[in-house]
Amino acid sequence: LDTLRGRLLIPEKIIYIDGIESNKDIFINAKCITIVACGTSWHASLIGEYLLEELTRIRVEVEYASEFRYRNPIVGKKDIVIVISQSGETADTLAALKLAKKKGAFVFGICNVVGSSIARNVDAGAYTHAGPEISVASTKAFTAQITVLVLLALIIGKYRSTINDRCYEFLCKELGSIPGKVDYALKTDDTIKKISQVYHNANHFLYLGRGINFPVALEGALKLKEISYIHAEGYPAAEMKHGPIALVDENMPVFVIATKKGYYNKIIGNIQEIKARKGKIIAIVNEGDIQVNMLADHVIKIPNISEILSPLITVIPLQLFAYQIAYIRGKNVDQPRNLAKSVTV
């Protein structure tokens, strides 16, 4: 547990997490990283896959802990397994952790709750220090987990020289701008309230994103399901033509994450396909956007940020939307039915 003091410091260019520094060689020589988690933490893990592969060039696999624990996964002595859990008590994640350790893997934990079962059982790790999550549905834990994953990818990338100094410094600077941009993104609440008034009776929603924003689409759909009890599905936008497009008609609102630095032209193509089938588009765009603005039924404007850090911002309007819809429908946003804060069975 000694190494499990996630110290996330960004004074100028120094980024430091204890559990990494003291296990530097393991990270430098890693051939593969497997990330296991459940629910929202699993979505953060998928974002981790994009981040780690991009910045460290280490192959990353992401698995549901609830599947991983019951099979015979191929993880061995030189492998790194990262477990992510807000509560640190999720039974499936804890069981996956123990299996990975039994197989000899080095297990790194990302947890919010200090001294939790997962935190006590890992070889090293970082706390997210997101403060208590009072509500059952994870929100700030998600962005905190992504922040740790960004730092992890930056540090390992620097050790392995897979990112150069310029890129490292640029991303550190961008990270420093995140708090201000989060404040800005929270100001979209008034727009989101108005959009929620239009769609609170919808029975289904589709959420689309590409690249690192595909897991954000999954997370947006999960938040809506968890607290509003509305059926929602998240998809990579490019997969839409392989099935979900059959669902699109005038009764299908579709959230599209259409950030400028992402796959902008491709996303515009996806939006046109939906519009041609009379689907309603709610687009998350960057300030100054023109093209999507003209096509979408509603736009939610967020500040510009590097695509690789954008999930920290793009998820906020989706969390706010789930909240507003649940509120309008008279649901208890903090204690949704059938859900527990930590699933310990």
Ligand code: F1P
């Ligand atoms: C995993 C999780 C949460 C979800 C709900 C049930 O929890 O699926 O993502 O919002 O609270 O548990 P954890 O392992 O991250 O604590």
